[in-house]
Amino acid sequence: xxxxxxxxxxxxxxxxxxxxxxxxxxxxxxxxxxxxxxxxxxxxxxxxxxxxxxxxxxxxxxxxxxxxxxxxxxxxxxxxxxxxxxxxxxxxxxxxxxxxxxxxxxxxxxxxxxxxxxxxxxxxxxxxxxxxxxxxxxxxxxxxxxxxxxxxxxxxxxxxxxxxxxxxxxxxxxxxxxxxxxxxxxxxxxxxxxxxxxxxxxxxxx
Numbered sequence: 001x002x003x004x005x006x007x008x009x010x011x012x013x014x015x016x017x018x019x020x021x022x023x024x025x026x027x028x029x030x031x032x033x034x035x036x037x038x039x040x041x042x043x044x045x046x047x048x049x050x051x052x053x054x055x056x057x058x059x060x061x062x063x064x065x066x067x068x069x070x071x072x073x074x075x076x077x078x079x080x081x082x083x084x085x086x087x088x089x090x091x092x093x094x095x096x097x098x099x100x101x102x103x104x105x106x107x108x109x110x111x112x113x114x115x116x117x118x119x120x121x122x123x124x125x126x127x128x129x130x131x132x133x134x135x136x137x138x139x140x141x142x143x144x145x146x147x148x149x150x151x152x153x154x155x156x157x158x159x160x161x162x163x164x165x166x167x168x169x170x171x172x173x174x175x176x177x178x179x180x181x182x183x184x185x186x187x188x189x190x191x192x193x194x195x196x197x198x199x200x201x202x203x204x205x206x
Contacts, residue, residue, distance in 0.1 A: 017073065024069050038086050059084065101174055106193070109186055114194035114201060121198070122205025137202055144199020153192045160188060 039055040056062050060071065075081040082092035125137040160167040167188050173181035 020073065021069060024065060024072070028065050042086055042089055102172060105175065105182070105186060106189055109190045110193035110197075113190045114197035117194060118198035118201025119205055122202040125202065125206040134206075137206065141199040141203040141206075144195050145203070147195060149193065149196055152195060153189075156188060156192050 039052045039059070039061055042055050060068060063071075072083055075083075080093060082096065084090065085092050085095050088095070121137045121140070125134045128134050157167075157169055161169050171181070172185045175182045
């Protein structure tokens, strides 16, 4: 078991490095990519050549791609530095940490919802085998695990936001700021994310 976990961890590290390398390569190969264009973007409107040159040197964008990649990986491992967000001129680590509360709220809340839905339905279905409830719950399980979450999310947004105006996409408040607005912003995403897992748990518990 321990060897399996170690192999999976090592393979995850290799995959992460490969994905990072692919992203680096795409950034420099596609039109509009490359360090010079990034420096122009960060310099603002009507930048002077000197300002663009200073930004290019400061960020090391004039170095070969493999050198930039090596420095990026080294800084990420040693210092937890994920580089800079060129559009906002802010550290990526800061941007990621700023969104951790929202991500945690979404993940934990959805987990609670699918457990509260999936386990009771599965238990009742097991106690009432071949009943109308059992058939309905198994139909829910079959449909639930078959629905792509991204498609379901789009349909729910279209219905509740654009058609019924019961929900506003993008309105989010932290739990510490306003618990009511926090709950109002997350209840629908929780349900969407919970459908597939609740269906799976219903099937397994039953």
